[in-house]
Amino acid sequence: MSTRYEVLLAGQGGQGLILAGVILAEAAATYDGKNVAQTQSYGPAARGGACKAEVVISDERIDYPKVTEANLLLALSQEACDKYCQDLRQDGVLIVDSILVHQVPTARAYRVPITKIAEEATGRRLMANIVALGLMVGLTGIVSREAIESAVAARAPTGTQELNLKALHAGLQLAENLKVRGH
């Protein structure tokens, strides 16, 4: 059985998805001891505001560093959802921001007002990327809770550690609630 796990984070520039990809990669590699490749590709689309980060996590050596068939897709814009849903495995997990994404091509998606929760928990909409990390880790267990906490704390700009951890815990708690409810 392959241990390769592929994550795609997609949305718009300014949503912090690249930082979220870096944090998830560091959690898996530095704190959980996995092999990880983390990529962002920019094309002419970068000027139009689209943004995508990829994280491949494996127990084995990673030969191809990019996502071929995602196990987990986070979509923070309608455009991202439309474009990347086709790259999700049949049994893959889809998480969308329910305020930013209205049309979801599968009933199995987690629709969560991530940006709103970020604002409620921390007063900052820009913390949505960290709330999303908590949600992703809580729902899938791709990295350990300790690993993601350490990675978030290490990458948080000076003076914002507490706020970042608050956002992370809001996401983790939300995942627990969704699992209990069976969304």
Place this chain on the structure above:
Amino acid sequence: MSTRYEVLLAGQGGQGLILAGVILAEAAATYDGKNVAQTQSYGPAARGGACKAEVVISDERIDYPKVTEANLLLALSQEACDKYCQDLRQDGVLIVDSILVHQVPTARAYRVPITKIAEEATGRRLMANIVALGLMVGLTGIVSREAIESAVAARAPTGTQELNLKALHAGLQLAENLKVRGH
């Protein structure tokens, strides 16, 4: 003639090389309109502190996102210099921190006390990654001066824009001096 340009940034965790890679990628893509792939790979070595970021810049579509033969290598540790010098093209550019790297396998390297210059220009050794960006751009012209300024300003944590731009300009100025002197 291929327009593919490959950059390897290598050193230790905590030196800000991943952020430097992200900033360089954003400068090339968002502000200069190039296609860019930016990758960091983490293995068990991540726990030991080694860190590497790769940036591939091209006018054309990028099929393989990783460095195969680097046009430019920045080495901020002896271990990184030892390990990645073999990945540098014959006509590639090597930049090392002369305080952190003592043995350089080629006479053609730029040996610059990057960390010391960061401390002198900004009071913070941690700005060495931004000084290095200025140095790299000034010496090679891989991205435009306007692009790297915009990207650094956009990625700087709140309240540190001025300090980051000061570090960048110290690196750019240093490159001018080196070019005049023919190092």
